[in-house]
Amino acid sequence: MNKDRLPGTAWRTRLLAGLAALSMQFFSCSPGSEHPGHIDAWENDLPSYADELRFVDDALRIDIAAIDATLTYRPQEAAVDGTARVRFRMRPGQTRPRIHFDPACCGDVISSWTLDGRAWATPSDAFQVVDVPGSTQRMLEFVEEVDPVREHELIVSYRLALAGGYPCFSTEVHDLKGSGNEELFPTLNTPHELARHRITLRVAGAAPYRCLGSGSVACTAAGDVQEWVLDPEREVASYTLMFVLLPEADTVLRQGAIAGIPVRICAFRGGADIDAAWNELESWLPQLVADIGPFPMPRGLSVFLVSGGGGMEYFGATISSLSALSHEVFHMYFACSAVARTYRDSWIDEAVTSWYDRTYPDYLFPIGEDFRSSMVSGRSPVAVGFDGRAYYQGTQIMETLARRLGGRSALVSFLAYVHSRYAFAPFSTMDLADYLLDFSGVDMRDEFREWFYSDDSGGTADVAVPADCAAPPDLTPPRSILRRQGLDHGRRGRDGGGE
């Protein structure tokens, strides 16, 4: 996701100067990196880094192999009927499964629950909703233990109520807040849980719909019901899966190839300028291929171009405004193929992207020598979302790495190196420091500990921009379309629209 581009800089310059002065005062009484106690301190209390994987296993319990979901959208009823089949095994030492599925945490939406072939007469008896320490998300914890070794299959049927208004059904992932597709089907909402997804999308209604999404999107006739099968064709993180379903008559589509990459750009009729987006990609995609490597998604790129707000990146797809497009497309490399191990590590995606595409040029200077933060260690490994300092201080840290390596092209080469070796192999913040050492011989592990696993005594925490400054894409159709639908004041979406 991108954040709103920054307004005037004067206030911020003053703020930074003030905080820098403040941080100097704190720095003078903070232990240095050579202090043995401080070296230990980066192994934080949330748990220690060394215990992170164990902690994540204890919290998330299962390892998903595949999710096959059928989502039938009923525009007339503003509802979706879903059936999901999840195949999983237990993580080491675990016997009682848990899964994320937000609607069932908030209401009685599940109409059938079958585990390993056994249907429960009353689905709500099969699980309890639990709070997970360290996470603001709740999970469904199965009431019975299962075999810790063999594969299991959970099949659930459910109904989702949409907000109504304009008849559009789409993913609405918000990575800064940490909400993902657990709002639409049972899954694990964590970056490192890569799983095969096959989502069958159906529309019950006579009006022709258009479907745009991640990976292969095959239209499959099914009588009176329109149907598409969406398949990324490889294991991906659930929150990187995108689809948009909306009336075909309200949309325009341009498709073709740019530098050999299949590209589809769709927008509301009378809405965003798809030719301008196409022109931008004609220079941007070849640049990314030359700098970072082959486009990571064999089926290319699908863009739903909106007129307002920012953007959100997905596997081989984005819902984005024109101003955020280049940022979101760079995320195909970092966020949608190279992925962080936990949400708290995903500052990496925003820092790398914001630095590469110069999203915030005012921040393209090295991080202050006194900068230290709990950007990673201040959050639990099972917390959702990430620290907002990823964007601005993250950009400065990337600029610091660039200068240490010898300039912009050297850091770009490092990014290409990381992507070529670690795409679809989730890695942590300290793994990235190790990769830097492997690549260049430059050891910045102490700095990484200071920057990410220290504390906020440098006074820099207040520089973080509040999370509500994030700019999700606004999928509100042009007024001409709303008027035609008799919805001039209507808003789309499960929560009534963008923000």
Ligand SMILES: [Zn+2]
């Ligand atoms: Zn972003």
